[in-house]
Amino acid sequence: MDSVHLIEQLLYEVATALYFPVIAGCAFLVCYTPLQLGMTLFEGWQRWRHRFDDREMFGLALDRLRYECKMSPQRLEIEVERLLQATELGLSRSLDRVRFVIKVGPALGLMGTLIPMGISLAALAEGNIPKMAGSMVTAFTATVAGLGAxxxxxxxxxxxxxxxxxxxxxxxxxxxxxxxxxxxKKHEQRHLQEGADDALAVSA
Known part of the structure; x- marks a missing residue:
């Protein structure tokens, strides 16, 4: 029984130690997510005005490859493909800045609920009603913040x-x-191959 009690006490101490980082993480998401929303609205406004920064930068990079680089056609084709892949990777990374909130937000909200509830129960056992009430308020607030984010x-x-x-x-x-x-000729062959692949996919 003593070993079980020690393990329970250890888990309680670990959970209590995570209290501040979890609450700070929820507060960060509450500030970070509206910032991303503002950036998205601004980008939407730019797109409404037909300003596409990523496409324009890619076009400029293509022009630089075409007119400034002295290389063979095969090498230039490889560089164009590499540029396209690098741009796609950059777009994926920009999406990751938002995607992580989808997973982390609810997880932090759940942790921000359970940890204060444990503290609240401990305060109830001690008869400290004000501390219990404060911990419960924090618990429900963290849930709303995490899920909302x-x-x-x-x-x-x-x-x-x-x-x-x-x-x-x-x-x-x-x-x-x-x-x-x-x-x-190579471009035409590629399109014929893509058309054949699409036809096979439809027939399958």
Missing amino acids: GVLAYLIALVRERWAREDVREMAHAAELVIAHIDP
């Missing part, structure tokens, strides 16, 4: 993922045009 981040991620798909499609088209300018 997760839901808002999910909605932001949906919008940004749609934008990212549109950008990747347009950038891939621009890259295809550059490759077609380098080697029209």
Whole structure:
């Protein structure tokens, strides 16, 4: 029994030690998620005005490869593909800044609920009603903050993922045009192969 009590006491101390980091994490998400929402609204306003920063930067990089780089057509095609992959990776990383809130927000909210509830029960056993009430208020507040941040981040991620798909499609088209300018026959063969793959996928 003594060993069980020691383990329980150890777990309680660990949970209590996590109290401040968890509450601080919830507070951070409460500030971070609206900031991401503001950035998303600003980007939406820019897109409404037909300003696409990622596409424009990709286009400038393509032009630089075409006119400044003195290399063989095969090497230039490889560099274009590499540029497209690097741009896609950058878009994925920008989405990860929001995606992590979808998972972390509810988890921190749950931890921010259970830890204060344990403290509240300990305070109740000691007869400290004000401390118990304060811990319960913190518990429910953390739940709302974590879940709210997760839901808002999910909605932001949906919008940004749609934008990212549109950008990747347009950038891939621009890259295809550059490759077609380098080697029209190879570009035509690639499209024929893609069409055959699509036909096989539909028939399957």
